Amino acid sequence: MKLLSIVVPVYNEEDNIDHFYEAVCDVMRTLSYDWELIFVDDGSADRSWEILERLEQADDHVQPIQLSRNMGHQLALTCGMDYSEGDAVITMDGDMQHPPELIPVLVKAWENGYEVVQTIRKTTEGVSWFKKFSSRGFYWLLNHISETHITEGGSDFRLLDAKVVRAFRHYREHVRFLRGMISAMGYRQTYVEFVAPPRFAGASKFSMKKMLHLAMDGVLAYSSMPLRFGLYAGVFCAFISILIFIHVLFSKFVIGDAVAGWSTVIGCVVFFGGMQLVALGLIGVYIGRIFEEVKRRPLYLVGREKPRIRKKSFRQEEGLQDSRMAAT
């Protein structure tokens, strides 16, 4: 029987875990798959770990891992995916905002041959106007400055085929934004829409500060555009300075009424300011390249391969292993 792994990061979710666990059990009973439920306790300070240990005692499906401290949602998810052994891995939140009833829908799409089944949150019930607005602005910005397209409302509720999870394990950058990374990985992707209900219990763990951090990570991990900003600004200034010089020449020789010295000084200031920005921008461009290289991402991912070529790919795996070892 095939195995499904469900990965759930939990951070101070003592009032949600039991309810979530029951809901998952109800759903999994309706599917003919073996399953494991991997909870990653992201350094909770409440009774979450106790509850997880109790569930583990009672049910072999439950496999809790505890991180040494709070490392953040994205790293907790990564840890759970590293430990998962399923033929497909589903990641979801433990607060019931990612409805377990949707699991069969994701699995169905996977059975139909999709390797990444991403959910898109249409609306979230009971979410502030501000959160909606900031989230929309964030996706707009991200999609305008980076090459990767991330659909608005994308959540970390998704199903990944084991093949994708294996490939994902080669991505070891510290600053990570899973939505963007997975969207950029390719493979056969599809979307499922859902309406996120309010949390079952407790409050959101994403403070304004954490949201800003995540947004920054998303932008910085997915775009070197901010680094190129100096270059564009510099070229713009240089252009303006040329206009100023034309204005100077025009005033002097055509109108014959130039204020002595003023235009020349401004023109020079703008011109040299522009040159400095260009130089900074160029450095930015190189840093951008370095930034891409130090991530040491796989150069390419193979989507499908036939048996005869697969034998060769083992050598390829070893090669990757070697390069990863060299990197650490």
Ligand code: UDP
């Ligand atoms: N979470 C986590 N570490 C954190 C913050 C959150 O593991 O530092 C977990 C949390 O327990 C929940 C999920 O990530 O299962 C989503 O968090 P939350 O519901 O607070 O986010 P929101 O739904 O408000 O975006």
Ligand code: MG
């Ligand atoms: Mg939530």
